Amino acid sequence: MFLRSFLPVSASLALLFVAGCRDEKIATYRVPKETPPVIAPADSPASMAALPADSTSPAADPGPLTWQAPAAWTAKPLGPMRKGSFLVLGTDGAEADFSIVSFPGDAGGLAQNLNRWRGQLKLAALSPDELSAAATPLAVGNLQFTVIDFAGQGATGPTRILGAVLTLPDQSYFFKLMGPDATVESARAAFLDFLKTVKTR
Amino acid sequence: MRDTWDSFVKFFVSLKLTVSLLALSIILIFAATLDQVHLGIWAVQEKYFRTFIVLWPVKGFPVPVFPGGYFIGGLLLVNLVAAHAYRFTLSWKKAGIFLTHAGLILLLVGELLTGLWQQEYQLRLDQGQTRNYSESSRDNELAIIDATDPQWDEVVAIPEKRLAAGEPIQVARLPFRVVVNAYYPNATVQMRDQLPNAPAAPATRDIGARLALIAMAPTYKENERNLPAATIELFGPEGSLGTWLVSTMLIEPQTFDYAGKTWRLALRFKRNYQPYSITLEKFSHDRYTGTDIPKNFSSKIHLRSDDGKTDRDVLIYMNNPLRYDGLTFYQQSFANNDQTSILQVVHNPSWLLPYIACLMMGLGLVVQFSIHLFGFFAKRRRAASI
Numbered sequence: 202m203f204l205r206s207f208l209p210v211s212a213s214l215a216l217l218f219v220a221g222c223r224d225e226k227i228a229t230y231r232v233p234k235e236t237p238p239v240i241a242p243a244d245s246p247a248s249m250a251a252l253p254a255d256s257t258s259p260a261a262d263p264g265p266l267t268w269q270a271p272a273a274w275t276a277k278p279l280g281p282m283r284k285g286s287f288l289v290l291g292t293d294g295a296e297a298d299f300s301i302v303s304f305p306g307d308a309g310g311l312a313q314n315l316n317r318w319r320g321q322l323k324l325a326a327l328s329p330d331e332l333s334a335a336a337t338p339l340a341v342g343n344l345q346f347t348v349i350d351f352a353g354q355g356a357t358g359p360t361r362i363l364g365a366v367l368t369l370p371d372q373s374y375f376f377k378l379m380g381p382d383a384t385v386e387s388a389r390a391a392f393l394d395f396l397k398t399v400k401t402r
Numbered sequence: 403m404r405d406t407w408d409s410f411v412k413f414f415v416s417l418k419l420t421v422s423l424l425a426l427s428i429i430l431i432f433a434a435t436l437d438q439v440h441l442g443i444w445a446v447q448e449k450y451f452r453t454f455i456v457l458w459p460v461k462g463f464p465v466p467v468f469p470g471g472y473f474i475g476g477l478l479l480v481n482l483v484a485a486h487a488y489r490f491t492l493s494w495k496k497a498g499i500f501l502t503h504a505g506l507i508l509l510l511v512g513e514l515l516t517g518l519w520q521q522e523y524q525l526r527l528d529q530g531q532t533r534n535y536s537e538s539s540r541d542n543e544l545a546i547i548d549a550t551d552p553q554w555d556e557v558v559a560i561p562e563k564r565l566a567a568g569e570p571i572q573v574a575r576l577p578f579r580v581v582v583n584a585y586y587p588n589a590t591v592q593m594r595d596q597l598p599n600a601p602a603a604p605a606t607r608d609i610g611a612r613l614a615l616i617a618m619a620p621t622y623k624e625n626e627r628n629l630p631a632a633t634i635e636l637f638g639p640e641g642s643l644g645t646w647l648v649s650t651m652l653i654e655p656q657t658f659d660y661a662g663k664t665w666r667l668a669l670r671f672k673r674n675y676q677p678y679s680i681t682l683e684k685f686s687h688d689r690y691t692g693t694d695i696p697k698n699f700s701s702k703i704h705l706r707s708d709d710g711k712t713d714r715d716v717l718i719y720m721n722n723p724l725r726y727d728g729l730t731f732y733q734q735s736f737a738n739n740d741q742t743s744i745l746q747v748v749h750n751p752s753w754l755l756p757y758i759a760c761l762m763m764g765l766g767l768v769v770q771f772s773i774h775l776f777g778f779f780a781k782r783r784r785a786a787s788i
Contacts, residue, residue: 225564227558227560228558229556229558229573230557231555231557232535232554232555232557233554234553267694269739276529276738278528279528279737279738284738285739
């Protein structure tokens with residue numbers, strides 16, 4: 202009796218198994234040499250000198266936010282992880298970089314990330330209380346930004362970061378304008394106006 | 403022997419089997435729908451439907467708990483075909499029933515083929531950018547590229563699942579063996595010098611020696627993807643060449659020289675190269691006047707085949723995909739303040755089958771109903787004439 206019921210079931214299983222097997226084969230092929238991607242400056246919370254990657258959210262995910270960049274800002278190619286990337290020109294023609302990246306959760310905490318930005322400007326780390334005092338809250342609709350303005354030294358001279366951090370329930374957004382002090386200073390109004398265009402989808 | 407054969411046949415042609423399988427499929431769909439909250443649609447499809455057995459982790463070990471979609475659907479298919487073959491009598495009166503069931507069989511086969519053959523990719527293009535490949539939305543691969551030739555790259559693409567399996571990988575084209583020391587389904591990397599109490603560097607070569615690797619819980623959300631990482635060690639005949647950290651977070655391939663050749667190493671989204679290239683000429687995001695409400699998304703692209711036979715502009719917008727060379731390009735999304743268009747690229751050779759199947763089933767039901775209806779009318783006419 203056991204054999205009678207076992208045989209048909211096992212036979213059909215074997216049949217289906219053969220039909221359903223998916224192989225994971227190693228592929229070999231030849232492609233025309235690819236020109237290296239244009240790499241945006243590293244500026245993520247992961248901030249890696251040689252790492253253009255700047256988010257753990259999916260490359261394909263447009264994210265929960267929308268914004269409207271000023272016409273004077275030039276969109277740059279994204280690293281696959283950047284949510285937004287713009288070239289900001291100063292009145293003297295100097296270039297600043299504006300980037301939007303996101304990380305899941307709180308990305309290690311506000312203080313750690315703000316101090317990382319300070320580190321990029323060769324500034325000493327501050328305590329969480331000192332950082333809170335240095336930051337300015339900005340409400341846009343129902344979004345609460347923490348805006349900072351740090352001036353220090355970069356590789357090419359006096360450098361400034363105008364940044365804003367937005368903490369959503371499951372991810373954090375980092376908006377960063379970094380470049381020569383005067384260039385960033387001249388784009389301050391545009392930066393703040395930009396933040397006011399940020400909305401949830 | 404004869405008895406065994408009879409029981410074999412009876413088992414497969416029985417209506418009891420049909421009812422049992424339908425009942426099992428109801429339970430399966432119910433459980434999968436509940437679990438979709440935790441796993442998202444893709445993982446649920448793989449766990450419950452595109453599998454023979456549903457596995458449930460008990461104390462870390464996967465335990466089979468229920469027949470999967472392939473098992474139930476496959477047996478239903480066998481049951482349906484067997485029952486028809488066994489009870490087959492050629493009769494016009496049953497034409498509708500035959501047609502309906504043939505449609506059902508085609509639907510089941512179509513789903514199986516879709517499961518086996520369908521591949522989904524994404525083509526992400528900035529305005530003005532040209533690409534001849536799309537990238538998988540979920541699968542990743544370790545690309546080991548012989549970049550010695552100034553014009554061509556010789557690519558060996560190893561699927562992520564082979565890395566996850568952890569077995570040494572030997573490919574005839576490579577002068578070294580690839581050994582996976584560790585594999586992480588989802589991980590992030592950070593510079594070690596920016597982390598307090600950074601863990602030891604996971605690799606000895608290239609950027610991996612300066613990075614810290616932080617394993618993360620895999621995500622199952624529909625709009626997120628896992629970013630896997632692995633530490634791999636290459637072995638030539640003379641021994642270890644070193645260990646490398648590969649991660650989908652690292653966009654630039656890592657380069658090294660070995661055996662007189664230049665090699666590049668990258669864990670990347672699985673690529674699907676095509677013998678044609680697509681350039682995004684313009685992405686348009688039209689809104690209703692005076693509002694932010696989207697009216698239309700469209701991508702004007704230029705399609706150019708390598709053989710020069712195709713060289714034309716195409717407008718892709720909602721419900722108007724480009725079908726070319728067995729692939730369908732849909733307007734899926736956009737990013738970077740309307741500067742980047744994201745096209746969904748679907749390869750599904752069996753995409754027509756469900757349509758044909760539904761048509762056959764609909765027609766079969768109409769035919770069968772008509773046969774009965776006209777039979778009924780004929781009967782009434784006869785009764786009236788008596």
